[in-house]
Amino acid sequence: MTGIDVDLPPAGGLGAPAPRREPLLTPLATASTQAEVEQLRRNGRRRQGGPGRVLTWIALTLLGVVFVYPFVWLVSASFKPRSEVFDNRLIPETFTLDNYVQVWQEAPLALWLVNTVIVTVLAAVTVTLSSAMVAWGFAYFRFRGRGALFGLVLATMMLPGAVTMIPVFLIWNSLGQVGTLTPLWAGNLFGSAFYIFLLRQFFLGLPRDLFEAARVDGASQWGVFWRIALPLCKPALAVTLVFEVQAVWTDLMRALIYLRDSDTFTVPRGLKSLVDAFGFGGEWHWEIIVTASVITTVPMIIVFFLAQRQIIDGVASTGIKG
Amino acid sequence: MTSTALTPGLGSPEPTGPHRSAPAEERRRSQQKARRRNVRSALLFLSPWLLGFVVFTAWPMIYSAYLSLTDYDVINDPEFVGLENYAEMASDPKILLALGNTAFFTLVQVPLYVIVSLALALLLDRAGRAAGFFRTVFFLPKMTPPVAVGVLFLLLFNGQNGLVNTVLGWFGIAGPAWTTDPAWVKPGLIFMSLWTVGSSVIILLAALRNVPETLYESAKLDGAGFWRTSTSVTLPMISPALFFIIIVNTIAGLQTFDEAYTAFFGSGNTTYSNDAALFYVIYLFQQAFEFLHMGYASAMAWGLFLVIMIVTAIQLIVSRRLVYYEGEK
Structure with a gap:
């Protein structure tokens, strides 16, 4: 459940009727053919003359530098000694790995990374499976009140996380789970509205005959879902998985609410504690904060490059479907 | 766009075919039985969400509404x-401050955000292979x-030697103290x-690329210039x-x-916190989990809910006049 972070998996736009266009995430069509078709269309359109194109490229390059430079600055600063962190040099004057050694000593960073990996994997896998189950329930079965019930699913996306935050905290508190990692992922066992919506759209595009035929051949309802529908749904499952990995890895508020002991921190929560201890309110050891920020961010950059297509197609299709 | 499934999808209407030779009564009963089994299977698949809805959404909403009428410190x-609590909110100067900060920010x-992402998407749309x-x-x-x-904000926007002010300095501009001056924090x-802005750029770029080529061609034939097109x-x-x-980013x-x-906030930052950055949800979080004023924070949450509903409703109404949906007549 990504209740708090409304940003990446955009959760709004409910009242708006979906534009009548075919979703990018269409089953049985790979994203690469999609991209190729797009490319073909692009090449045919508004072919520009020389000066226009050159200006576009100059603008893009300058903007590209602006967007990449903060990363470069951060990584570069993490290799500088304390006195040079703010010198804004691209190449460190004095190159040192001390910060990486020191941050490991100052903070249980390995533990934070392990905690975050555990939470992220559990959260992403459970939300993908549970949301797929529910999405299948809405896509395949026909029953009275289906439309209204699905409307309710969509309506929950509009609810700000702040409204349920306190009672949900009290639930976990009464179960004695505050201070453990459980509240950070266990809510995902029950599916998440945005992903249910996404996966249902995908299931609706699959040919019904396939499932009817399997039923006639004696497959159980579960068998149809598990052995036929799910494998066909891999592209959408991948998008769900990756979105949730990103949402959970970067989640700060839930970690602030539920984690108390430094040994149980996730990386974002740990980084926040380092900012408190070594930042402007603390001891001014910015080289530690900078290095920890790099360590927090790098896994997400790796995830992006591993799953670039899923992420970009996923984001693009959420906007198109509205 | 591409792939149209050749066979009817799950979304298409149920194929209707007359059953042969079964007597009406027996057929009705077996259909009823099948329907009941069908509903039971559906419920089984929906059960995770149903359970989660009751435990993590419906009950918390009711309980939160109740808590907002109480004093509760856990x-x-x-x-x-x-x-x-609601009366107190009306007279709490920090609520006014947080609302003002949040309104300014949004x-x-x-x-x-919209202008920048649209500009970037338009650039990308004519970037060809790059x-x-x-x-x-x-x-x-x-x-x-x-x-x-x-963290990057604190570092890059540092008033004395941050990168942003260094670059501004190249152009002879003395940058402000972004991270401390209340006027410049927001x-x-x-x-x-x-x-x-990345995700919005991708969404807009996809939308730009979905504009049918034929529309541009006929606009050109009609003699429409760049602006008109x-x-x-x-x-x-x-x-x-x-x-x-716009909707998603307003809510966010x-x-x-x-x-x-x-x-600006948190345990180590008590001396450094900055009222200019006290946004509504930050104040709500402090009330709930730092001061343990759960009742007051619940009232604040419902206030936020109300604001979001009103703002979204206004946007929906305005959009009816301004947004064009292709499929609608």
Whole structure:
């Protein structure tokens, strides 16, 4: 459940009727053919003359530098000694790995990374499976009140996380789970509205005959879902998985609410504690904060490059479907 | 666009075919039985969400509404106080401050965010083969954890020797103390937030590429110039995507928390906290989990809910006039 972070998996736009266009995430069509078709269309359109194109490229390059430079600055600063962190040099004057050694000593960073990996994997896998189950329930079965019930699913996306935050905290508190990692992922066992919506759209595009035929051949309802529908749904499952990995890895508020002991921190929560201890309110050891920020961010950059297509197609299709 | 499934999809209407030779009564009964089995299977698949809805949404909403009428510090039992929390909100100067900060942030950030992402998408749309590369470049910051974005804000916007002021200095501009001067904290946070426009750029680019080529061709035949084509073809065709981005970012802006909290609040920052960055959800979080005023914080949450509903409703009404949906007549 990504209740708090409304940003990446955009959760709004409910009242708006979906534009009548075919979703990018269409089953049985790979994203690469999609991209190729797009490319073909692009090449045919508004072919520009020389000066226009050159200006576009100059603008893009300058903007590209602006967007990449903060990363470069951060990584570069993490290799500088304390006195040079703010010198804004691209190449460190004095190159040192001390910060990486020191941050490991100052903070249980390995533990934070392990905690975050555990939470992220559990959260992403459970939300993908549970949301797929529910999405299948809405896509395949026909029953009275289906439309209204699905409307309710969509309506929950509009609810700000702040409204349920306190009672949900009290639930976990009464179960004695505050201070453990459980509240950070266990809510995902029950599916998440945005992903249910996404996966249902995908299931609706699959040919019904396939499932009817399997039923006639004696497959159980579960068998149809598990052995036929799910494998066909891999592209959408991948998008769900990756979105949730990103949402959970970067989640700060839930970690602030539920984690108390430094040994149980996730990386974002740990980084926040380092900012408190070594930042402007603390001891001014910015080289530690900078290095920890790099360590927090790098896994997400790796995830992006591993799953670039899923992420970009996923984001693009959420906007198109509205 | 591409792939149209040749066979009817799950979404298509049920194939109707007359059953042969079964006597009506028996057929009706067996159909009824099948339908009941069908509903039972459906419920089984829906059960995770149904359970989660009751436990993590419906009950919490009811309980939160109740808590908002009480004084509750988690340790002692809730004490019923009627509408006192709401009355207190009306006279709490920090609520006014937080609302003002949040309104300023949202009103300035959302338009800038939309303009910047549209500009980037338009550039990408005419970038030809380089589009894929620059799309990646613009999206990458979106992967950065918000905590790290908050850290980057403190570092890059540092008043004395931050990168931003150094670059401004090249042009003879003396940059302000972005991270300490109350007048400049919010503008600084807004500029920083523009770094993460990536997902909106992708959505708008996809929308731009979905505009049918034929529309541009007929506009050209009709003698429409660049301006006319932009306002009469491009803008209406991408208006649903623009509207989507505005709604989502407004809702997110009203709940902004991570970056500002990282930079200015928390246990170590009591001497450094900055009232200019006290956004509504930050104050709500403090009330709930730092001061343990659960009742008051619940009332604040319902206030936020109300604000979001009103703002979204206004946007929906306005959009009816401005947004063009292709499929509608």
